[in-house]
Amino acid sequence: MQGMKIGALAARTGTSVPTIRYYEAIGLLQRAARQESGQRLYSSEDIGRLTFIRRCRDFDFSIAQVRVLVDLLRDPSSTCTTARDLAAAHLVSVRDKMRELRALARSLESFVHDCDTACGGRSGPDCTVLGQMRRGERTAPPRRARSIAAAPGRA
Amino acid sequence: MQGMKIGALAARTGTSVPTIRYYEAIGLLQRAARQESGQRLYSSEDIGRLTFIRRCRDFDFSIAQVRVLVDLLRDPSSTCTTARDLAAAHLVSVRDKMRELRALARSLESFVHDCDTACGGRSGPDCTVLGQMRRGERTAPPRRARSIAAAPGRA
DNA sequence: TCTAGAACCTCAAGCTACTTGAGGGTCAAG
DNA sequence: CTTGACCCTCAAGTAGCTTGAGGTTCTAGA
Structure with missing residues (x-):
């Protein structure tokens, strides 16, 4: 072809x-x-x-990182170690993100649970859970790195 | 004050x-x-x-979702159930994202591992791992939903 | 009272990684 | 020769802010 x-x-x-x-x-x-x-x-x-x-x-490398990898692929004087290091660093941030999501999931679980048990269908202004959030009592892990999955999706 | x-x-x-x-x-x-x-x-x-x-x-609700929650908070005729359902749906997508990241982490682990063992520091064009990617052999889980953590971070 | 610097103001543009849309050519089949 | 699938080039939209330019106001110290 x-x-x-x-x-x-x-x-x-x-x-x-x-x-x-x-x-x-x-x-x-x-x-x-x-x-x-x-x-x-x-x-x-x-x-x-x-x-x-x-x-x-698919490996979720950013466009900037892909640029580096593409250049590696066509440069005979380059070393594959660079790719390895990129991947290793990326792996670290993926694991960080997973930890973050685990904590977030736990917070959401107790949010849902308390909505059912502690509050149980009151009006918005009277909801105990929402009230806690307004007063800064109920917390979730602060969001940090947006490096993973940092863009709108592809169809 | x-x-x-x-x-x-x-x-x-x-x-x-x-x-x-x-x-x-x-x-x-x-x-x-x-x-x-x-x-x-x-x-x-x-x-x-x-x-x-x-x-x-912090719970990673989108701005659009926060709008709904803010309105709930000031509408006496609203029900806290709406908040609960929002949170529950969100929890589902968080768990999806976690599964996705777990799979991604596994792929990255083998990427790094194979760079060390199978290839071991060759030049970019000769790297076995990169070669597999060019031929579409080495894969990672396709990226999908960007709903979680979909924006640049805050300082 | 004057003045330096901190803090405030309003746009406007930049960031990621694409997608979507407008408005219009090109190509192959019937 | 027409129809419809496919191609083209801009331009703007998406999320959730951040950063910068250019200018005003406030406050504390000399």
Whole structure:
């Protein structure tokens, strides 16, 4: 196959068409070859590049990190250690986020539980749980790092 | 205290000054009273309102959800059940997110592990792990819902 | 009383990673 | 030759703030 159009590449890689164009616009993918009419043409090599990028994103690496990884992949003088370190650092923040969510889940559990038992269906202004929150008594773990899953989702 | 300025309110509630102004701009806080000079003045009641909002945000409720909760708090004809249901639904998505992160952490662990053992410091283009990703062999759980922690962090 | 600096004001733009929409060409089949 | 699927380029919208520019007001000390 010596030239697939953007829709075919999208289908092959599980990427949306606008996302591919977006990646090109921000320079994550190099500018694609064009037909005379202006439509983009991709080679099988492009499939590899985009697949790689998608996998990186599945690993939840940020675009900036993916840039680094993409560069690694084409630089013969680079070392795979860089990738390893990126992943290791990322793993740390994922674990942090998990701890945060565990604490949040516990807080939500007691929120729900107390709504049922301590309050039990009163009006908003009279709700004991909401009242506690207004007075700063009922707390949840303060939110911190937004590095994990830091963007609106993809359809 | 019959009137504190925005800086004092910020200190009391652990909110940044721009964030308070932002909440006012989007109508989450009602427009504050002003001095003749235009500087905002807050009452102790405002402390309660903002504290409530902050707590809701600590529970990671979205701004839209906080709006609902704030309205509950001042509507005598409302029922606390609404809050309970919001929290319960939120808990479900938090647990989903945790599962997702657990899977992601496992993938990252094997990424790091294989970088050390299977590849062990080769150049980027020759790295076995990166090569697998380019070929779509090494996968991570596809990223989905961005509802939890979906925004840039607060300092 | 004057003045320096802290604190306040209002826009406007930036951040992440895309998605969505408007308005319009291109291409393949019937 | 028309129809409909697919392609193009901007531009703006999403969440939840933060940051910056450019300017006013307040307050405490000399």
